[in-house]
Amino acid sequence: MASLRNKDEEAFGYLYENYSGALYGVVKQIIGDLELSNDVLQETFVNIWRRMDSYDETKGRLFTWMLNIARNAAIDKTRSKGFQQSQRQMPLDGEFIQPSVRPDIDDFGLKKLIFKLKDEQRLLIDLSYFQGFTHEQIATALHIPLGTVKTRIRSALTQLRALMQS
Amino acid sequence: MNVKEYISSGIIESYVLGLATEAERQEFETNCVQYLEIAEARNAFELALEEQLLKESAAPPSVLKDRIQDKITASVSDTNTTEFEEDKTPVRSLGVWRWVAAASLILLAASVYWAITSNNRYQQLRAENSELQDSLQKTKDEIASAQGTSSQPRSDFKMASITAGSDASVSIYWDTTSKDVYLMIKNMPQPPTDKQYQLWALLPEEGAPPIDLGMIELKQQRLLYRMKNVQNAKAFAITLEPKGGSSKPTTEPMVSSQPVNL
Numbered sequence: 001m002a003s004l005r006n007k008d009e010e011a012f013g014y015l016y017e018n019y020s021g022a023l024y025g026v027v028k029q030i031i032g033d034l035e036l037s038n039d040v041l042q043e044t045f046v047n048i049w050r051r052m053d054s055y056d057e058t059k060g061r062l063f064t065w066m067l068n069i070a071r072n073a074a075i076d077k078t079r080s081k082g083f084q085q086s087q088r089q090m091p092l093d094g095e096f097i098q099p100s101v102r103p104d105i106d107d108f109g110l111k112k113l114i115f116k117l118k119d120e121q122r123l124l125i126d127l128s129y130f131q132g133f134t135h136e137q138i139a140t141a142l143h144i145p146l147g148t149v150k151t152r153i154r155s156a157l158t159q160l161r162a163l164m165q166s
Numbered sequence: 167m168n169v170k171e172y173i174s175s176g177i178i179e180s181y182v183l184g185l186a187t188e189a190e191r192q193e194f195e196t197n198c199v200q201y202l203e204i205a206e207a208r209n210a211f212e213l214a215l216e217e218q219l220l221k222e223s224a225a226p227p228s229v230l231k232d233r234i235q236d237k238i239t240a241s242v243s244d245t246n247t248t249e250f251e252e253d254k255t256p257v258r259s260l261g262v263w264r265w266v267a268a269a270s271l272i273l274l275a276a277s278v279y280w281a282i283t284s285n286n287r288y289q290q291l292r293a294e295n296s297e298l299q300d301s302l303q304k305t306k307d308e309i310a311s312a313q314g315t316s317s318q319p320r321s322d323f324k325m326a327s328i329t330a331g332s333d334a335s336v337s338i339y340w341d342t343t344s345k346d347v348y349l350m351i352k353n354m355p356q357p358p359t360d361k362q363y364q365l366w367a368l369l370p371e372e373g374a375p376p377i378d379l380g381m382i383e384l385k386q387q388r389l390l391y392r393m394k395n396v397q398n399a400k401a402f403a404i405t406l407e408p409k410g411g412s413s414k415p416t417t418e419p420m421v422s423s424q425p426v427n428l
Contacts, residue, residue, distance in 0.1 A: 008239070009239070020226055020230075024225070025222055037226075038226065042233060045237075045238065046238060060208065142341075143341050153180070153185065154176025154177070155176060157176045158175075160179065164218050165214055
């Protein structure tokens, strides 16, 4: 049992050393608040640990899998009652939309690339990726047909990829 | 299937970033098995994304590592301890009366437990039920409003960018079908505490007074503001006004947009 635990610790240490920074960066961009970002990173690693058996390498890289766990945990947190009260966040169909963009963290990570996109593309990526709204919700809020939302998000994503590789 | 077209359609990015719908996910996974080219393209994007995010990573506070490590090992050792105790549960022989006493105590405990849990469960179901009712109503409303918009001609966004040096930069989206006006702020200096920014629509008619589209509350760090609707506009402008706003601009526009192409 002791050796199993050592092995676990080693594996955890490896994942944490290599990936916590990248995951933390994304979580912070979604959450904004540092203290809550710490909680979300903790939830992320606990989830990664619990669900490790369900990772299927034929469907993608380990990092992608972990990134999606981190993004989901962060978006779940922004939907929690406590968070919404503290951030005065409103649902998309409300009077205003709270930015996931924070001035102090806009200057790095994906956000930096996103600022190079056209305004509308930037808005769509922000709403869908960083705030987790569905295409349907975005279509309703912005009065754009659903099909158009989808096409525009797809084209914004390919644009983002081009920026990433340039 | 045109594999090249499929690869460049944005589905790969959508899938990897978790934005694809369930149906799209399943289709994509099948396609990856069938076409090696698609799986390779997915892998290439995943690598690029990983590289980008690793390059831009931000180290979490150092205390966090131990905290998480403890949390994980705690959940592992909890399970181990329980199993250990279960294995060693001693078997003792008891007199008959002891069995009876024990059994009645267990029964009592069980019925109390049952009463409490069924009450909890009832409360929980009630809460869930009212949540479901709410979300059903919300969905109905959304459908109703979506149906309302779909009967209209396709929305047409007009966009106006306003910039003044590097100090101020905002974009205005004006949906000429629904007349909704959205304001997206890229950069605006904080106004003095007794002042506020106000957005105006400038009308095409010569000499017509600007229309008030509302105040911009910068404090809340909003990305997107929904302003007042406007039927007609040739351009937009922002002025600095006393707190609470003015009925007509009292200062020269701080920034104003180019004419909107109608």
